[in-house]
Amino acid sequence: MMVTVTLNTALDLTYRVPALTPHATHRVTQVIERPGGKGINVARVLAALGHETVVTGFAGGPTGEVLRSRLADLPLTDALVPTAGPTRRTVAVVDTASGDTTQLNEPGPTITPAEWATLTGRYADLLTGAEAVALCGSLPPGIHVGAYAELIRMARAAGVPVLLDTGGEPLRRGIAARPDLVKPNADELAGLTGSREPRRATHDARRRGAHAVVSSLGPEGLLAATPEGEWRAAPPSPVKGNPTGAGDSAVAGLLSGLADALPWPDRLARAVALSAATVLSPVAGEFDRAAYEDLLPRVTVTERPAAA
């Protein structure tokens, strides 16, 4: 069983408009409503890959009810903890002409100490049967900045491999608790290390406590620094499309490869192929299965000599 944790779940709305013009009035031509938050996106991909998957985190209010009713349609187990505050919405405004997206993210409800205690209890129970756990996304208001560090220590005490995908101070604190894997993008890595040179920053992130670091290079693939070696994985050619959820698909690929006990190069190939197949999908955040199967054997994984 795989577990994903999404402390700041969201009801994701996608609005299509001909073109977004600041300070004008727009008629939205299409509305799509989906359960969201990074860990839920990761869980959706894990389930599509055939893994038994449980989602936990928080959901509350009318938006939380809609989120949970939509989750019930997916092959996932819902172990979300109810909150008094309503689940946030995110709005992605897509210009029909260009495909460019403008994102508006609500902050999320304030989590009470009692709700956090319920979550850690639920999480401890889930760790008992977990093959691996992913901790994903931003922290909602009210949760202490060391929350991910706490969840990482619990996973490590239970002997469950733990992946962290977040940014800012929660990443900095989390990494010091020695997660098995972190998957920062360029901005998160620069925020953590002060460097925009991917290899240097990836090594620096590893030195801060993560056993392995897999950095996203955007359309150019992934860069991994692990105890077993260092690799770069790239799609056969950069793909164009909607990058929403591409990072979450990469996380699902890494976690899936870990659960299947694949060697690192195969885990990275799976992550890159899933990520590219998500960019190519006509539906934001879904992956195109045919594209995934086509891309998987064509991902190039290059071993690099260890850094000095």
Added chain:
Amino acid sequence: MMVTVTLNTALDLTYRVPALTPHATHRVTQVIERPGGKGINVARVLAALGHETVVTGFAGGPTGEVLRSRLADLPLTDALVPTAGPTRRTVAVVDTASGDTTQLNEPGPTITPAEWATLTGRYADLLTGAEAVALCGSLPPGIHVGAYAELIRMARAAGVPVLLDTGGEPLRRGIAARPDLVKPNADELAGLTGSREPRRATHDARRRGAHAVVSSLGPEGLLAATPEGEWRAAPPSPVKGNPTGAGDSAVAGLLSGLADALPWPDRLARAVALSAATVLSPVAGEFDRAAYEDLLPRVTVTERPAAA
């Protein structure tokens, strides 16, 4: 009793962001959720002026439930008809720095013929005790374009004064059914008559069937063409602020003045003062009562000679 009809109610969301930048990601710093749709805004102002007010129209789905639970906090009677489709949302993105607003309006649920039949039955019952009725806003999908004309004929048959505030083809069809009053803004008037010259366009609109036409001149006030004469009403000086709901407050002022059997100049003064006090209010769509009472005696109403 006053009745307002909102066929396309909305859950109005206001998002504050430092500044809206197309194709960027924004953290929303404040979220306000209010029951919306023009007729509901009008009803809120009528109730604040002390009128017993009933709202009807449609509401459905989780967004409709939130809307109705918020309505329950206001001194209004909820006579909305449930729909299978969910009530739409509107999102107003306010730049904190400039105060400028970018508006995103969902289209609304498709109304079924059975839902429309329930609405017309509910409306017929409400007309029995109504002093006046306001028909406000856009038509949701599924409703025939002559819907307002049908509701106007029913009001006239019941001897209830009826005000229409809409645009486009629903205005064109509605006006031919001889409503007591229409309140177009400059764009609606231009769409109806082809003219952007306010006086000419107002007269043209009256010739098309409305007993009286009160055209909005934006911050410069109102222009009225009625069987009793023609007036222009203006605030003491143009006010600056958030114009959201200013037109709805003007409608409430006109309807309130009609119910109180005020002469036209006093109705227009009430409408202009309410409208300006709405622009001045720190909360979008609310009016500032102190500003209203200060402005009311200072609105200038000028009688104009009848057009040739």
